[in-house]
Amino acid sequence: MGRSITYFFTISLFAIGSIGSLFAQRPEPIQDEQMTPIIDSLELERTNVEFLITEGMHFLSIENQTKALNSFLKAHELMPENAAVNSKIAEIYQQSEEYDNALFYAVNANQQAPENHFYAALLANIQTETGDLSGAINTYEELYENSDDAPDDYLLELAALYIYNNQPSKALKTYDRIENRLGILEEVSIQKQKILLKQNKLKEAIAEGDKLVKAFPHVGNYAVDLAQIMISNDKADDAVEYLTNYLDENNNQPVAHLELAELLIQRNLYDQASIHLRKAFESEEISLQDKLNNFVPLVKQLNDREALIKELGKILVEVHAQNSNAYAANGDLYFSLDQKDSALFFYRKAVEFNASNMQLWQNILNLELEAKNYEKVANYAEEALTYFPNQPVIYLFGGTAYFSMKKYQQAINMWKQGKNMVFGNDQLKSTFSAQMADALHASKQYKEAFEAYEEAIKANPNNYFAINNYAYYSSLKKQNLERVKKLSKRMIEANPENATFLDTYGWVLFQMEEYDVAEKQLKKAAEINPSGTIVEHYGDVLFKLGNTKEALTQWQKAKEIGGASDRIDKKIQDKQFYE
Template sequence: MRQVALYVCVLLLLASASQGQGIGRGGAADSAVARKPVKLSRKERRELARSASQVSVAPKVAALSPKEREMGEALFVDGVKYVILEDYPKALERLLKAYTLMPDNPAVNYKLAEANLLSGNLRDATGYAESAVRLDGKNPYYYLLLAQAQASQKQYEAATTTYASLVREVPNSGNYLFQLADLYLAQNKLPEALATLDKAQQQFGAMDEISFKKQQIYLRQNNLPLALKEGENLIAANPTEPRYVLAQAEMYAANNRLPDAIRVAQQALRLDPDNPQARLILADVYRQQNQPAEVEKELRLAFQNPSLDIDQEVRIIVGYLKQLPDEKYNALTLDLAAAAVRSHPKEAKAYSIAGDVQTLTGKKREARDTYLRALKYDNSKYQLWQQVVVLDAELNQTDSLLVHSDRALELFPNQAPLWFYNGVGHLLKKQPQRAVQALEHGRKLALANTELLGQFDAQLGDAYQELKDYTKSDAAYDAALANDPNNYGVLNNYSYYLSLRNEKLDKAKEMSGRTVKQFPDNDTYLDTYAWVLYKQKDYAGARQNLERALKTTKDASILEHYGDVLWQLGDHPGAVAAWQRARKAGPGTSPLLDRKIKEQKLYE
């Protein structure tokens, strides 16, 4: 029954179209607009092109016999069916045959245009649509299909001409003036767009859409007075609508009419006392007037409103991030970030930006925890994971560093920095073998980043030293220094470990000496240099550098080293006293310290 109904319906449409009434009123063109074009294969295109070339020269049929008319109508119905089923090759085959019988039927031309448009054959779609318009110049859908085919080929002038013809030729088609105005705007034909909107206004009276579009045109023409006048018209027509008042205030602010901007923004607040956009406009105006206290006040009031969009809040806070850390802005930025979190408690962006603010203002522990809350709502952001593990490392929270880097690596196994921090965590946990595994794997991922590669080599030097694989340790240190000869951390560690092994002491002295020269007050570097000198039996030089170090530290290991040096210099009571102070100072001493104190004798 459905097929019979469709057949009867299409026959009625065909008959009305052949009499100049058109077909598809009420949505036939809309179907072409809504459906996505389907590209035909090259073979299908060749076959259809051959058929089209044959029908293009077909003579006009003066009169059809009843049998021919019935055949043409059946082919047309079949073609329409296949268009609905989106089988465009079959649809075009049937419609082209119908066209050979009824080339002057606008409905047939229209359906051919639609089928070609939907199958991606834009040139033929344009040709058949032009024929449909020529055969029935009163059907708006024929113009719309033609304009769509032209616009799809970026023939905007032609599409504009088609819309202009539609408005001119088809009765009661004034509603298409708005699309025509948009086409003029797209081509930057501002006078034509204004003239078209004036026609729409004459036909439909004052409308918000018309005033708004005219206002945008006046702004593009740098005609501020007329743009403001249209804004006043919008406000007058919508006295209880804050958005038009706000748009007017923004226009005043953007054009340095600051008192007017304040006046109109306050007008919006009388309509909606909690409106955050009005507060932001006022904050911007006060910023231009260099009134920081008023800026703060308005921003805080705006951020108190949960309706303020999170993206807008983030943009404002990002503006302050560039100023941090700065005592003038720290408190305000922290408060705004906290307000964003309160207003959007399940929004990862709020926690992320708050973590950034806390990081830059030195609140590292709070920042790490805030980033973790962001990851609770969105764990897909690698940058957040990286921030977390970096802060774990800076806070010396080794267990957290390993937990978080392991979780991050499950999501981002190809990110070299995560492997680096995972390796550092294992190294800090005295798990050098696992550290080497993580660091060697990450190093392979960092080959294109020389700076990061140097950091991997530095940590691998430490890890292999712990494993007593001194050949690999030295090679890693040498690679790190080849990448950055002034890596003072590597210079210090490398020279210290060489001194412990009593190997390459001249090289150790040169590296440690460079480090101390650059950082003459660093107690750790002074201790290393002193210990290299000690190993070279330069006890006086060692004593001098250790006494410099002890001016700034009471580190247990440095005190123990000082005692060893004093013993070698013959000051045995001074040595024992230094060892005793080392035991009281805390951990970091050698396992031999208690024996040295008990027996009052140097053991190495």
Template sequence: AVHSQQWAVNNERRTMNNKQNIKYNTPAPARSQSKSGFRVNIRRHTYRNCFLVIGIFGLFIFSSCNMLLHSKKSNLTSREDYDFTYTFLEAERLKMLGNFDEATFLFEKCKKLNNESAIVNYELATLYIQKKDYSKAIDFAKTAIKLNPQNSWYKALLAVLYKQTNEPKKAILVYKELLKTNPNRVDFLYELANLYNYIKKYDDALKYYEAIENNFGVNETVSLEKERIYLVKGNKNKAYNEIQKLIESNPGEVRYYGMLAESYVSDGDFEKASEVYQQMLKIDPNNGLVHLSLSDFYRLNKEYEKSFNELKIAFASTDVEIALKIKMLITFLNFSNESSELKEQSTQLLIILIETYPDNNEPRTLYADFLLKENKTEEAREQLRIVVKNQKSKYIIWEQLLYIESTLNDYEAIYNESSEALEYFPNQPELYYFNGLSAYQLKKYDKVEETLKQGVEIVTDNLPLKANMYSILADVYNKLGKIKESDEAMEQVLKIDKSNKIILNNYSYYLSLRGDSLDKAERMSMLCVELEPNNYTYLDTYAWVLYKENKLQKALEIIEKAYNYGG
């Protein structure tokens, strides 16, 4: 491994001779993005993290061992040379295994054995990059270059480090040095263009972008970067020419026409934009992105009917991502209350999405929300029933459906749907409440007891819900003749809410019927009346308790009040 030949030649695989395989990483033009997204897929460039073809990982690929032959000759004894080689190979092995600290220790030992080894300094630089200690990495890279100034890889690493530490001017100097000995390396040309662009020396950036084009032909990302620069410089005609070049290089690519049309729209030239849109429709009449962009164009031109017609075509096309459609639809829904026309348009778009994506639940969920706001409760219920049939694992949809069923007082549906939902969400206390309440209304008292006994055990911080469960349980226990359990359930409610009027009234009434703890019954009934003095039901109960205590005169006074309040 140590004596493999021609490592530099082998690594020339990195040189890109086939212009169709060139890949760049560059920013898209700094225009405002239209909804059509013709520029959305252009890959973005982040200066500090862009390592490109000669990035950090690329620099790790080639074998360090192969470069040992290119280290400076040293005066090592045969034993020292053996120790150096063995230690180096062991360090290399540890680095490959990801043991960077141990590898660093051994490479530093190699440096002590032979302080004129360029490759050792290079390896230490790469390891300190892993540790994010860029200052040390730069020092070791510089030393490697000093010991072997002809090695392009060492210089490339230093350039990358300067980019990482946001020192673009230093990186430019290194790349220029690299370009002297590698004049046809597109990656170096591109790095220089990108760096000059970053420091806003646009003329220099253009020079290198043009050099790339001269060597490798028209390239989308380079052309778009040139367009952006020309726009910054205020030269719109040259900016348009860059897009025209892309169209000429690939006349069947509708995206380029879209970019040009959007550029014209951005500059207010609607006539030229319209001409380009007509060309786009001829090339690809069924392209949803074309119709979406055209919808935006008509909207800006205040041709609203045409705009909406194009939007409907775009919504029916799978060329446009559903996420974008949903985002646009939500905007429609937010303003739908402002006019009947917007409501109608919102409805049409919702139905188009449901028909286009029958297996996607999001459009149906949005439609259900829309129908609820329009008080079309039964229609909303039908949409949510389809959603839970297709997707049973989303709890919030089950809960929303059950609330709708409760507003419709459809207890049979509540019971069946909450029973099914509990199979998927046994730890959701609200489902126990819905199930218990509906079973109560359907007079399935044994089921109420079974369900709500489980429910009160899993409720934690929702005390009002727990109180409601105990309240239903108390009534059911009373109906089942379980008097002790009924009293205990009502006591639990009063622990949570000592002013619960329904329980105060019912508890006092049940006690009076049995003739038990009449003084306690009187206190609870009196408190209930104090809380709501004009409620004839509570007054009637209070009069009854007083009657059971043989306090007839006071009972008569209270029952007369109840009568006067409508009882």
């Protein structure tokens, strides 16, 4: 048992004291000259033993166990009946796990001084380590028979031994002995409850828990623990009643308020639960994490109780005003309520207190990007990178913001840095390459753009957005047509209902003058998504096939929809196709 280490240290001190007192009580000298040699021999023996013990203690102090053991064994040869010497030898053998030898000397020490609790504890500890639990139990029981002043602590060891030895009833009796000596103790009461529950004595276990609560009514955890015993034994209603009665008399126990609130919420008794939630959330005794463990599920469950959740969120930031997580929880709350401005406010506050939380930065960047606050996205991304310079996702946000503001070179630089931070993730590398390609194309660096698209597709052959843009821009310039035809065909085979992809493939075919095949793709695209651009393209291919009347109809339709090219009016007026 862990406690025994302290006892063994005390033994060594006791050994010195015992032996010192032994030598201090020397008999008066006998006057008969014939006795002088006997006296001198006895004095010499005692002096040698005292020296050997002192020497042994010195070696122990410098952690030389071998020499210490040698000194104590020599002392034992001269004085084998000395209990202190036997105990030191036993202790050294125990530490070196030579249990047979340790047991031999520990038994000697205990037999020579059965009333000495240090020696009994040493013996019991060795017996326990060797698996002789019954022997250890007997040693402790004999100690309490032989000594009226044996420490109460050993009763805890004895009770534990009874439990390990599968003697729960005797363990209970031992715990009762402890309570009779020391009064009600948490450790004792909890162990008794565990034993009673294993014996299926629920009523007695609850009574034992109630006894602990009544002894310490100011400790709310005891009431909560008892309620949880009831809950785990299908007596949740009893737990509600018990906690309600307990709080009537002990209203300043926030942990009990929190437990009761959870039980009431499970019964959909939200009005009653809200009273106890407020009490719990207002307390500084309950950690923010414990509150959040209850708050987060509430956010998901109580969307129809917005006022209550907001009030609890407000309490969180009032009580935990310097804690980032309190603000982050409010951010999550308002995000779930689709109140994005408020969510942003709290996420920004949260990051002020904890800028090393990556998720907070992502939340802010997402919301600002969604709100099209591109300047803010760029600024936040730059700031976030001072804390997370190796996080590729931040570079994605920053580059997107610069691209949206038509700051193409800054976008390219940002994405290039981000790509260099990607390791072992080809899909993410492909995303960076595709984004860079878009920016390069927008800044009229066409050769570099097409090379970047190829890099993106090489890294991820299924990056269909990269394929689409590559194919579309190539078709506009009538470059790489065979290459992009092959790519875009694979793209629509994987995405047969994607109108944008169908339009791109159709336009590649149009530029290759494969009008019949192009017409089928563009017609299907226009049926799925009749946007201005797609419908205009459909009209273009109809014109090339000689169906001028239907082409004109589609061009007029494209104009009405909006989003057609700036040549649409001229096409309609002249009834002619223009590049």
